[in-house]
Amino acid sequence: MGFSTIAIHAGNEPDPATGAVSVPIYQTSTYAQDALGKHKGYEYARTQNPTRSALEKNIAALENAKFGFAFASGMAAIDTTLKLVKSGDHVILGDNTYGGTFRLFNRILVDYGIEFDLADTSDVANLESAFKPNTKMVFVETPTNPIMTLTDLKAVSDLAHSRGAKVVCDNTFMSPYFQRPIDLGVDIVVHSTTKYLNGHSDSVGGFVALNDEKDAEWIGFVQNGIGAILSPMDSFLVLRGTKTLAVRMDAHDRNGRVVANFLAEHPRVEKVYYPGLTSHPQHELAKRQQTGFGGMVSFETGSLDNARKVLEGVKLCTLGESLGGVESLISHPASMTHASVPEEKRDALGITDGLVRISVGIEDVEDIIADLDQALR
Numbered sequence: 239m240g241f242s243t244i245a246i247h248a249g250n251e252p253d254p255a256t257g258a259v260s261v262p263i264y265q266t267s268t269y270a271q272d273a274l275g276k277h278k279g280y281e282y283a284r285t286q287n288p289t290r291s292a293l294e295k296n297i298a299a300l301e302n303a304k305f306g307f308a309f310a311s312g313m314a315a316i317d318t319t320l321k322l323v324k325s326g327d328h329v330i331l332g333d334n335t336y337g338g339t340f341r342l343f344n345r346i347l348v349d350y351g352i353e354f355d356l357a358d359t360s361d362v363a364n365l366e367s368a369f370k371p372n373t374k375m376v377f378v379e380t381p382t383n384p385i386m387t388l389t390d391l392k393a394v395s396d397l398a399h400s401r402g403a404k405v406v407c408d409n410t411f412m413s414p415y416f417q418r419p420i421d422l423g424v425d426i427v428v429h430s431t432t433k434y435l436n437g438h439s440d441s442v443g444g445f446v447a448l449n450d451e452k453d454a455e456w457i458g459f460v461q462n463g464i465g466a467i468l469s470p471m472d473s474f475l476v477l478r479g480t481k482t483l484a485v486r487m488d489a490h491d492r493n494g495r496v497v498a499n500f501l502a503e504h505p506r507v508e509k510v511y512y513p514g515l516t517s518h519p520q521h522e523l524a525k526r527q528q529t530g531f532g533g534m535v536s537f538e539t540g541s542l543d544n545a546r547k548v549l550e551g552v553k554l555c556t557l558g559e560s561l562g563g564v565e566s567l568i569s570h571p572a573s574m575t576h577a578s579v580p581e582e583k584r585d586a587l588g589i590t591d592g593l594v595r596i597s598v599g600i601e602d603v604e605d606i607i608a609d610l611d612q613a614l615r
């Protein structure tokens with residue numbers, strides 16, 4: 239079956255009680271039991287909820303995974319995934335992941351005995367030397383936020399597996415429509431559903447998809463144990479979002495390409511980061527590993543002052559954190575999403591004070607360009 243057919247039908251069976259075509263919001267905390275130990279498969283809503291189960295089936299199918307779990311946020315999904323490693327284990331973390339992921343390792347997990355090292359995973363050779371005898375996991379994001387650096391998922395998976403480590407990929411930027419990490423050998427996919435999967439900037443959520451039964455059992459156990467679940471209302475919203483994922487992603491991709499090309503030609507822009515540009519150093523890998531380039535574009539304005547003028551000068555684009563919604567959002571990674579990354583590390587990565595990131599929405603692209611142009615000028 240094709241992607242859109244799966245997106246619309248997986249998990250979306252008509253409601254058994256009423257025939258409702260749209261999965262209802264089962265806004266309940268518990269379920270009546272017929273007799274002691276006799277129930278309909280639902281006991282307590284932290285453990286099971288039909289709206290959440292429908293979403294879990296849906297996104298697992300889109301990622302071509304056997305198991306899926308919907309979480310209260312992307313960070314809850316990532317934190318739960320990291321409960322697959324134990325005190326004394328070592329994790330290799332891509333050096334340009336979302337700032338909150340770095341903060342989770344750097345400020346929280348270190349106090350629980352999880353060792354980690356950063357590695358530039360854009361070159362598999364760098365990764366090779368980062369392995370230690372106790373390395374149990376490699377965690378990557380591709381393309382990275384906000385510099386749009388790619389990691390070759392197949393090469394990294396082959397190497398990690400030869401060293402007995404699992405690979406986790408944060409697939410938030412591409413969504414399963416443009417990139418399916420499990421098909422490339424990755425063990426576990428994580429998402430912030432807050433972004434493209436929901437797509438309408440009206441829900442915070444996260445997701446874990448995987449094939450290994452034992453790991454899935456543990457993820458489900460931890461999810462229930464710590465209670466990091468997605469609510470019925472949010473599950474409904476994300477389930478509604480994924481039905482249009484394909485058409486939205488095609489529109490983001492179309493607009494993203496036009497905006498990236500416009501910025502690349504603009505006299506006030508020093509550099510553009512977008513894997514769809516032929517000038518991007520990993521353009522060939524992007525074409526091979528992804529089926530589109532998406533709507534995330536970053537660009538260098540040269541200084542904080544210039545960046546401020548653009549960020550405060552836009553009228554259509556909204557200044558704000560987050561990405562992946564239908565509306566264009568513009569942000570300043572150094573002071574917003576990546577403020578928790580130390581300054582010297584930001585500088586080394588290219589997350590300068592002059593860097594601006596735009597999540598290109600699906601408005602008419604001429605309007606987005608006109609807005610950016612007037613702000614740049």
Ligand SMILES: Cc1ncc(COP(=O)(O)O)c(C=O)c1O
Pocket residue numbers: 311312313314336338379383408410411429430431432442443444560
């Ligand atoms: C790539 C990526 N992963 C994870 C997260 C965290 O997700 P959430 O904000 O839903 O907790 C974000 C948030 O911006 C993100 O951009």
